[in-house]
Amino acid sequence: MTLQPLWPLWALVLVAVPLLAFCAVMLVRQRKHRGAWARRSGVALALVALLLGPSVVDRTGSTLQSNAEVFFVVDRTGSMAAEDYDGASPRLDGVRHDVEAIVEAFPGGRYTVIGWDSQATRQLPLTTDARAVRSWADTVRQELTTYSAGSQVDRPYAALEQALVGAAERNPNNVRLVYFMSDGENTDGSDSSADAELTSFAPLAPLVDGGAVLGYGTAEGGRMRSYDGVTPAEQAPYITDPTRGGAEAVSVIDEVTLRTIAEQLGVTYAHRITPDSVEGVTAGIDLADIAGDGRREEVLYRPVLWPLAAIALGLITWEMFVIARAYPTRLGPDGFETRRKVGAR
Known part of the structure; x- marks a missing residue:
């Protein structure tokens, strides 16, 4: 007793x-x-x-004690609703699949989510609760179309820097893995510009031990449905492009930008167009080497x-x-x- x-x-x-x-x-x-x-x-x-x-x-019993800290940096801009993933599904469906698969690949770790659209925010603080991450992935949606301020892939830089620096100060011996998930698109909008010089992620490389940049979308592109928070997705109208006479807007992946970010962070790049295994972006990280004291008694x-x-x-x-x-x-x-x-x- x-x-x-x-x-x-x-x-x-x-x-x-x-x-x-x-x-x-x-x-x-x-x-x-x-x-x-x-x-x-x-x-x-x-x-x-x-x-x-x-x-x-x-x-x-015993549970795996891992000192892996996994940072998901997720693009929630309107272009991530483009329907060119696994046929004609929204790109965010690919994000949902990959987030859950990566969590399964690193059991016992700590996870955090940084999402960005018109601004970047910490959506989920570092937690060992894998269910909370899966719940977030299941419910993540694109930003409200009326509040869209364009896409800019360096928007999450400050939030990611703050999260990485804080984690390194608290647990300097832990392994930090960053999974940057986006279509890489940069479009005109408030506080963004398609031809603006992007902030380099290179200063963050010393704080990153592994991970990957995951790119979603195709060169042919896909149409995007609008989102108002009320209308069911299948009934929402497609977003139009005023510069094309009101025709339906098409979003295409920018792999050049995504590969550049991967090089700056010192991680690999993977093009994700179908719900395949994520082993290619997790297999290079030996879980046994980052397992801390192995297993702990529970x-x-x-x-x-x-x-x-x-x-x-x-x-x-x-x-x-x-x-x-x-x-x-x-x-x-x-x-x-x-x-x-x-x-x-």
Whole structure:
């Protein structure tokens, strides 16, 4: 038997000490009703003991302890909705597949997601919860079309730099893997320019131990449906290009830009047009070499709360029964309800 408190210890002490002290004082002072206060003290003790979380070992096992930190840098601009992945699916479908596959390739690691559209934000802080990353991937959508400010692949630079520097300062011995996922397209828009000089990612290379730049899209390109957050994707109209007389806009991949970013970061580049294996961008990283102390022992506890809960419920039921008996009502000679004087409990 061991204790696994249901509350933080400071909160438990803050509540339990005054409660038990009050019951002890009333036991001493209320001699005529000592039985009642003994009952109430029993309820208090049972509840405090319950909050201490008495538990027994359910099972033991081992989990992989990895010091790999995986940074997903994901393009969410409107062009990632272009329908030229695996036939006529949106490019973000490829991102969903690859994020989940990479997570599976590095079990026991820590993961973070940086997404960018009109601005770059940390969508998910470093976490060991692989389910949270998969949930994010399942629900990620392109930016709202009305707020689109064009595509610029260096937008996530500052956010990625901050994340990498912070991770390196906290855990300098950990292995940092960056997976940059985009179509590489740069288009005119607010605070962006198709012919603007892009910020180089080269200064971040010393902080990166591996990973890849993953490119989505085709040279032929694909049409993009608009997104307003309400209309179902299959019913949304296609985005049009005012410079082409209102014709449907077509987005094409820019592999030159993506290869340049890969070279600057010191990682490989992979063109992703079908939901194939990601082994090509994960196989070069030996999980055994970055496994920290290998495997760690994991103990799972099963709380045993029902006996204490039963005791507390029984005493509370007893208290309610005594109170109900102490206050019966009856009709007096004058026809009005009268109450019997409360007796000792």
